[in-house]
Amino acid sequence: MITIEEHLAGILQATHRLPSVPCGLADAQGLVLAANVTSRWPVPLFDNSAMDGYAVRSEDATAGAILTVVADVAAGSDEDPAIGPGEAVRIMTGAAIPSDADAVVPLEQTDLGTAIRAEAPERITVLVAPAPGAHIRRRGQDASAGAVSVASGARLGPWQLSAIASAGIEQVTVHRAPRVAIISTGSELIAPSGTPRRGQIPESNSVLLSAAVREAGAIITSAATVADDPPALRRALDATDADVVILSGGASVGAFDVVKAVLGEERGVRFSQVAMQPGKPQGFGVLDEGMLAFCLPGNPVSVAASFEVFVRPALRQMAGFAVIDRPRVIRTAGAAWTSPKGRVQILPAVFDDEIVRPATSGGSGSHLVTSLAAATAFAVIPAETVRVEEGEPVTVMVLA
Amino acid sequence: MITIEEHLAGILQATHRLPSVPCGLADAQGLVLAANVTSRWPVPLFDNSAMDGYAVRSEDATAGAILTVVADVAAGSDEDPAIGPGEAVRIMTGAAIPSDADAVVPLEQTDLGTAIRAEAPERITVLVAPAPGAHIRRRGQDASAGAVSVASGARLGPWQLSAIASAGIEQVTVHRAPRVAIISTGSELIAPSGTPRRGQIPESNSVLLSAAVREAGAIITSAATVADDPPALRRALDATDADVVILSGGASVGAFDVVKAVLGEERGVRFSQVAMQPGKPQGFGVLDEGMLAFCLPGNPVSVAASFEVFVRPALRQMAGFAVIDRPRVIRTAGAAWTSPKGRVQILPAVFDDEIVRPATSGGSGSHLVTSLAAATAFAVIPAETVRVEEGEPVTVMVLA
Structure with a gap:
């Protein structure tokens, strides 16, 4: 018998990160970045208002000052109105600060309060004098142009995708998700909705493994059930197009252990007794086409345990994750x-x-x-x- | 201002579990069961062997006994060979125990060991006497026929799906996943790959919210960006077919706050100041068609925080989850x-x-x-x- 650590070490040694590929942001959720994403521009892109209010020259905007409102800048406007002494510009959150202004007086710090109308007022009275720079979000405060927005190795969740879009990037380089095929073996297996005669049982490993593979971030390419018949298993393997094939059943010492018979010698898969319970009979190897083959025992709890201990870490390593183990x-x-x-x-x-x-x-x-x-x-x-x-x-x- | 708890309570009061629907196991991953799944049969279905070995009458299988091997039962076989005194039947793991046998002698506890051949041997010598019942998995040991395999309210992960298939069930009743539409508002928004002129910024909320909605187990039906133009937003809302619409931007006190203008009065959405930072301006309501509308502020961190605090619990409640909050x-x-x-x-x-x-x-x-x-x-x-x-x-x- 070998230890879990010994069997896993052999697996991980043969398991490589998948090639990096270009990927649009809309399809990148859950994948791992294979290259840093750098910002196309400073974030924020320009000085902008953090509040709905009035852009002012702070030296004019003393408490009690009456300012003439000379323009109105909405978010998205490209206007840069001039602001003379004693003047102000109404401005909405996110709008570009006029070049002549150095502070924003929020609506609620004027005599007119937040009861806002579509048309800007003619004049306002400042109630609270703003400090220079008040309520202005500075260009580049969050990130400078060329800075790393999200680093290689990061998993692309909602927040990372948002930062990448904000950096002006819609195409990223990721490790592609592993493509996984599943083959359940056993002449005793029938569909769950079938009517078993003596000796037959419902096939449940394909639904277990399909769901577990997807929760690990990989893709199912096929799921098949084959009888304990070596030619049938050979045909199923030949028809498999995937990075990884997970077989269950037929990996032990039984007389009809089809997986061991087909993969044991000719195709370079090693079968081992691993010191774990459940899950003692295990096989692993790299097939001719470079496809990794995991040969798991057939019982459901053995399959679940073997997947977590051996298969999932390999899938995570292929997908580029830095952390491959469960907490x-x-x-x-x-x-x-x-x-x-x-x-x-x-x-x-x-x-x-x-x-x-x-x-x-x-x-x-x-x-x-x-x-x-x-x-x-x-x-x-x-x-x-x-x-x-x-x-x-x-x-x-x-x-x- | 109202508290987070007050705003969330209003949301959850208006949020109902979605109807239960039939669903095939292959499509049920991640959904919540809306009815108990009961087993069609005992699990295991029949007494079966836990080992590769020999089915015996335990009173005959004393240490040193030589037994004649009269038959060979593979997994999946429907045979039930008779076993007379001094006889044994070779049996593989998972195969049905012959009616005449009451114990299994594992391969390694016979003189022939685990070096197994396709043909069963003529006779074996028992090295270790089995106790009555040894290495037999009993019919119904895991669950009896009609027992609850997976209870209503459970999330269908790999392990639950496996148990359901083993119970002989391929169609379950689940709460369907919420269907969610996303509308980003703001005349300042351009595609991330575009070239912004003064005042324009990349639209990033749709990618953030789409990913967050999917990670919450819901489905995105559409994602649109509209300018600060009430007729355009009305058209976008009229075209929306979803259980939930999440709008971002335009929910504050600004003069051009299009979401508030369109949804504020006529359609019964309430806008509130919530005592949180970020995320103070919030709107929520139920539109005519029964569609829930969340009106979030426009900044990315506000959107992320508002989603976690208000939207995700509602989506989880709709999907039938017992636990709707993050740990x-x-x-x-x-x-x-x-x-x-x-x-x-x-x-x-x-x-x-x-x-x-x-x-x-x-x-x-x-x-x-x-x-x-x-x-x-x-x-x-x-x-x-x-x-x-x-x-x-x-x-x-x-x-x-």
Whole structure:
């Protein structure tokens, strides 16, 4: 048996960031920047008003001063009206400050207050004298032209996309999202809505893996189910066009373990016994076309655990993420439970600010898919621990 | 001025869960179940083997017993071979346990070990006697027929979808995702890739809001930019087909505040001053067609803060989520900063396990979009606080 760390190290060594590609902002959500985005201009682009009010020469705008309103500048206007002594210009939030002004008197600091009309008034009385520069947002205060708006390596969420648009950029360079194919193997599998005869069970791994792949930021290119029939699996693999193929089932020591039979020798995939529970039988390798192949065990909880421990970090690395692991926190065991000797237990669990406990009282079997549905995390128990006692600290891999 | 809580209460009072609709599992990811899913059958469906090995009558399978292998049951097989005294059946993981067997001897606990051949051997020697029931997964151990697999109100992530498929269900009842339209207003707005003349700025709110809406689990139906022109905004609203329309800009006291002009009176939207910074001018109401209208201020940081505080909880409530708020944690201020008197500060921030600090040293202006890009959270500072001192506890709204 090898450790989780040894198997993962082999995977990550063979896993490379995907090429960087150009991408429009509208399609870039969730991807990782592959190059710095620099601003085309200073942000803000020009001195502008932070308030609805009056642009003034501050030396004129003493308390009690009566100023003549000579112009009206709306947001978006390209006007730059001259302001003489004793004059003011009505200005709206975001509008360019006239070159002659050095301060803004907000509406509420004039005799007319905020009851505003479409037409600017003829004159105003200043109630509170503005300091020079008051209520002016300065050109370049947020960022100068050429400054890095969002750095390479950042995930493009709403706020990053907003900053990039503000920097005048609509096309960015990103690592493309991994393209992933899923193949569920097993002659016992039928569609969930079917009517199973003796020995048949519903196929559920493709829906689990499809959703997990998408939540990791990758794209599903195909999902297929094949029987324990080597030629059928070979055909399915030959038809697969993806960066990664995730197979489930048929990876153990059984007589009909089709994945091991097809991928074990000829295509350079290594099968290992990994010291974890569930998820002991694991295969990984790089196929001829450069496609990564993950061969996971077939039971749902094994698939879920294997995905989190091995597949997701690889997908995140391909997509360019700096952080590829799930966050882990320490909580206190809210119950006692057993853990297999010599294997790391990956147990479906629920947790709150204080405690963690098994998701159900049903045990830790790899086939207990209903208990998986109740879980929001995996408790990760070291290989040397055979029993977790209530009150002991436990590592929690946070998933939901 | 009204408080954040008062404005949000008005919004949530007018916000209803969307109707429940049937949905195939393949399209259900991220949605919220509107009815319990009950299992069509016991899970597991039948007693099956947890190991590759030999199904035996435990009273015969003493240590050292030599058993004749009379049949071979693969996963998916519907065979139920008879097992007489002194006999065994080779069986693979997941295959149905023959009716005559009451235990499984794993491959590695026989004289032949795990070196398995396609053809079953003629006989085996048992090395370790199995207890009655050993390595058998019992029918219904995980869930009985008719039991609730996933309860109404659950978000359908990978694990829940897997449990539902295992329960034999491919069609579920969910709350549909909110359909959201976005309208950015302002005569100053041009496309980010354009060449601004004096007074013009790039439009960035639509990309921010589109991404934020999608990350909240909702669907964008349209995104438009309109000038400060009431007839144009009326036309844009009339053309909008959505559950929610989010407008940005034009919601304050300015002379050309088009959103307030169009929606203020005739269509029953209420505009308020909310005691927060940024985001003071807010509008909300229900339009004739039942469409919710959020009227947010125009600056990017204001839009981001308003979305998190007011829009996202409403979208989550419509989608059926039990928890509609972002998680909040307490951290220690890693720097000192000022906060406006009488208004709750919503400050772009970064945080780790111990401290929180402003995302940049540039200040808290609502136009500082580049600082927003560096943030992963909002620090939420009470209205009565005018200065946060280094070392004080601070509430952090966790976003990324």
